[in-house]
Amino acid sequence: MKGFLAVYLREILLFKKRIFRILLSFSINPLLYLFAFGIGLGKNIVIGGKSYLEFLIPGLISATSMMQAFAINVEINISRFYLKIFEEFQASPVSHFSYALGEILSGVTRAFLATFIILAISFLAGVKFHLNFYFFLAVFLNAFIFASLGLTSAMLIKSHADQALVTNFIITPMMFLGGTFFPTENLPSFIKPFIEILPLTITSHTLRSIALYNSFKNSYLIILFLIAIISFIIALYSIKGSKD
Amino acid sequence: MSNIALKVENIVKKYPSILALKGVSFEIKEKELFALLGPNGAGKTTIIRIIAGLTNPTSGKIYLFEKNLFENPIWSKSQIGIVPQYINLDVELTVEENLLIHGFLYKLPFSFIKKRIAELLEIADLKERKKSKIKELSEGLKRRVLIIRALMHKPKLLLLDEPTIGLDPHIRRKFWSFIKNIQATGTTILLTTHYMEEAEHLADRVAFIFSGKIIAINTPQNFISNLGNYALDVYLSDRVKSYYFKDKLEAEKELLKYSKDHFVSLRRVSLEDVFLNYIEKNL
Numbered sequence: 001m002k003g004f005l006a007v008y009l010r011e012i013l014l015f016k017k018r019i020f021r022i023l024l025s026f027s028i029n030p031l032l033y034l035f036a037f038g039i040g041l042g043k044n045i046v047i048g049g050k051s052y053l054e055f056l057i058p059g060l061i062s063a064t065s066m067m068q069a070f071a072i073n074v075e076i077n078i079s080r081f082y083l084k085i086f087e088e089f090q091a092s093p094v095s096h097f098s099y100a101l102g103e104i105l106s107g108v109t110r111a112f113l114a115t116f117i118i119l120a121i122s123f124l125a126g127v128k129f130h131l132n133f134y135f136f137l138a139v140f141l142n143a144f145i146f147a148s149l150g151l152t153s154a155m156l157i158k159s160h161a162d163q164a165l166v167t168n169f170i171i172t173p174m175m176f177l178g179g180t181f182f183p184t185e186n187l188p189s190f191i192k193p194f195i196e197i198l199p200l201t202i203t204s205h206t207l208r209s210i211a212l213y214n215s216f217k218n219s220y221l222i223i224l225f226l227i228a229i230i231s232f233i234i235a236l237y238s239i240k241g242s243k244d
Numbered sequence: 245m246s247n248i249a250l251k252v253e254n255i256v257k258k259y260p261s262i263l264a265l266k267g268v269s270f271e272i273k274e275k276e277l278f279a280l281l282g283p284n285g286a287g288k289t290t291i292i293r294i295i296a297g298l299t300n301p302t303s304g305k306i307y308l309f310e311k312n313l314f315e316n317p318i319w320s321k322s323q324i325g326i327v328p329q330y331i332n333l334d335v336e337l338t339v340e341e342n343l344l345i346h347g348f349l350y351k352l353p354f355s356f357i358k359k360r361i362a363e364l365l366e367i368a369d370l371k372e373r374k375k376s377k378i379k380e381l382s383e384g385l386k387r388r389v390l391i392i393r394a395l396m397h398k399p400k401l402l403l404l405d406e407p408t409i410g411l412d413p414h415i416r417r418k419f420w421s422f423i424k425n426i427q428a429t430g431t432t433i434l435l436t437t438h439y440m441e442e443a444e445h446l447a448d449r450v451a452f453i454f455s456g457k458i459i460a461i462n463t464p465q466n467f468i469s470n471l472g473n474y475a476l477d478v479y480l481s482d483r484v485k486s487y488y489f490k491d492k493l494e495a496e497k498e499l500l501k502y503s504k505d506h507f508v509s510l511r512r513v514s515l516e517d518v519f520l521n522y523i524e525k526n527l
Contacts, residue, residue, distance in 0.1 A: 010334065014344070017336050084332035092349040093321040116471045131369030 003094035005101025006164035010076070012109070020218050026068065026114045030060055030121060037181060047183060050212055057129070058207035059123050061182035062142060064118060066200050069143035069150060073106040074153035084241075096239045101153060107147025108140060108242065115139050129211035134190055134221065138210070141224035142203040146171075148231035155238035178194055179204035248310070249274045249401055250295070253268060255304035255457075257290050258264045266456040267304070269320040270399075277433040279447035281519060287456040288436035289329060292405045294324045294328070295434070300445075308401065325399030329406045331386045335379040339370060339389050342378060343396055350397035357396070384415040388422075390506065395426065401428065404435045420445055440516035444468075450515065452522050459522055464502040467518040475517050479507040486520075488513060497527060 014020065037056055045052040079085040089099050122129070153166045177187070179202030187195055195201055202220050209216045250272040251521040265287045272278040280288045293299040295306060306311045306313040313320045317386055333342050337470075340361060347357035349434040365371045378386060387407065396401060404423070410417040410506045419478055423446060427433055443450050451461040472488030482516070489495035495510055502508045 003349065003351065004344055006351075009348060010337075010345045013341055014334070014336055083335065084328070085334060087298055087328065088332055089349065090298050091321060091324070091326050092346075092353065093318045094349055095318065127328055136406070 003092075003098030004101040004105070005105045007089065007099055008105050011072075011103070011106030011222070014075075015106070017108070019126060022110075022113075023117070023182030025118050025129040026064075026110075027055055027121070029067075030064055030114070030118045030174055033060055034121065034125070038218070038233060048212075051127065053127055054129075054212060055183075055208070056181065057118065057127060058211045059141045059204045061115050061118050061139065062200055062203040063145045063175045063180040064114045065139050066146045066203075067171065067175065068114040069107040069145075069147040070153075070167075071146055071150065071151035072103055073154040073166075075106075075149060076103060077157070077160055080154065080242075081160060096236050100148075100235050100239060102150050104144060104147040104232070104235070106142040107150055111139065112136075113122070132210060132213040132214075134216055135207060135210045136215075138203050138206040138221060138224065141221070141228050144228045145199045145224065148235040152238040153230070155235075155242040158204065174200050177201075179208075197223075199224060205239065247274045249276070249308070250434065251307040252291070252295070253282060253305040253307070255291065255294060255301070255306065256302045257287075257294065264276055264456050265294075265301070265362070268453070268456070268458055269346055269463060270451050270458060272348045272432055272434060274432055275427065275430055276448045277427050277435060277446055279443040279450045280434065280436045280453050281438065281443050281450055282436075282453035282516075283438060285521075286453045288438075288453055288467040291406055291453075291457075292326070292403050292434070292436055295401075296324060296403055297321055299509065302304055323400045324403060325394035325397065325401070326403045327390050327405060327407050329396045331390060332381075333376075333378045333386060333389060333393070336377060337420050338363070338375050338377055339381070343388060346396045352397060360396055360398075364395060367425075368392045384411055387411065387419070391422065391426075395431075400432060402431050402433045402435060408437070408439065409434070410509060416442070440519055444515040452519060454523060459526055460501045464515050466512050467515060471521060472513050475513045476502070477509045477511070478502045483517050486517060488517065488521075 020089065034053070034056070037052070039053065047055045074147050078085070085158065119129075119131075157166065177191075177195050178184075178198050179195075180200070184195055184201055194213055202224055206220045206224075247332075248271050250489070252268060255265050255268045256263075261408050268291060269286065270278070282288050284495050292297065294301050294325065295313070297320065308323060309322050311319065334345070337345075342358060343364070344359045347360065347369045352360070352454070361374075365374050368391070369390060370385065370392070373381065373385065378389065381389070391407065407423070411419065420442065423435070435443070436444060447464060449461060449463050450467065450527065453459070462470075472490050474489045474492055476487045476489065476495050476498055481525050485499060499508055499510050
């Protein structure tokens with residue numbers, strides 16, 4: 001068995017042990033957003049000929065898959081600073097590449113689970129979408145990018161406390177500005193170009209196009225793919241620098 | 245072909261605020277149990293971490309079975325097993341799952357992993373606890389899991405970093421026989437400890453490390469006999485002063501002399517005496 005599968009297997013075994021807690025926590029946030037913004041605030045809002053709920057759900061999938069993939073940083077921090085299991089990986093003949101791949105794929109798994117939960121909730125709420133291979137490819141690339149960034153941040157920070165800063169200053173603003181809750185066309189012109197190149201914005205646009213109109217821009221997927229490669233390389237370097 | 249398992253050459257480790265290792269050199273022969281003895285903060289764990297690939301040295305070289313350790317990191321890691329000072333097991337997972345993941349990390353075939361887990365659980369007397377979560381085990385049992393985890397891939401060099409720290413004396417003694425049995429299978433062992441008695445019982449050779457420098461290397465027996473066979477402790481008002489003698493009669497003569505004014509006791513010399521003697525000289 002390859003090294004990355006060993007790292008991935010550990011995460012999956014832990015995941016299995018906490019499956020009910022995880023499913024519950026994965027469902028709470030999207031449910032709250034759907035009720036608050038979709039059914040509560042957005043009842044009478046129509047965007048591009050679609051109901052606000054239809055507009056919101058693809059964005060919510062982008063944002064939630066981002067959050068869940070990035071959340072591997074918490075698990076890595078626990079294994080690094082508290083359980084010291086990261087040292088078991090460092091002492092083993094597993095390359096940085098394999099370690100990074102194993103951790104990132106566990107983040108992607110989390111992201112897909114969260115995506116399927118939102119899709120199930122949407123289905124129960126009577127919302128129908130076009131779903132195809134490219135929809136899930138975009139989710140995969142988005143999750144891969146943010147799991148890589150989660151791994152990088154976990155390697156760069158020096159304590160648990162620093163982690164909250166990264167989430168508060170990068171992830172949370174991106175979630176609110178990256179096309180999740182409102183169209184980015186409404187943003188002020190000085191900030192718009194910057195927001196448009198964020199991976200979350202690109203993913204939101206792609207998922208929304210596919211889900212609502214069954215179309216998407218190839219270039220968006222190519223950009224996501226390139227960002228995923230760059231993020232992975234950065235993650236590899238961050239592991240190298242994590243030795244004291 | 246040399247029979248040197250590990251050769252550490254002039255290792256220096258500088259941290260921003262401290263020079264942790266000041267040019268450490270030593271060699272360990274194949275199948276030898278070599279102990280690094282020193283007080284807390286002497287640099288024992290830093291050496292172990294560097295050999296295990298967890299910390300980079302500032303300078304120096306290490307050879308593992310004649311291969312440069314830093315130039316062959318993946319190969320070196322596959323030859324080394326490490327038992328750290330702290331219990332770094334997955335507490336939510338079972339004993340068996342922890343061993344399984346270790347086997348996969350070392351790229352062992354699944355059939356071998358299954359056989360090896362059964363074998364090691366038997367040796368460590370943990371067969372009945374294989375489905376127990378780590379968090380349900382006592383400290384002694386967790387330490388046993390740590391050791392057998394390090395043995396999963398049959399390492400040629402086993403690094404034991406204070407493996408019995410915090411254990412009750414009777415459990416510590418059980419560990420000693422466990423470690424001796426591992427050595428008997430042909431494994432070379434590097435042990436760090438600050439329990440002098442442990443090193444005296446287990447080690448073929450001992451190195452004293454103090455403030456990042458190795459100050460002496462010898463067998464426990466030679467260390468002791470070079471100092472003397474008998475120790476006379478004289479309890480002064482502010483400290484205990486020890487005098488060492490080769491001959492028992494000579495020691496008893498001195499005992500009579502000192503016993504007039506002080507409380508005194510006569511005993512065999514131990515490795516601790518040797519260590520304290522070196523520390524006194526090096527302070």
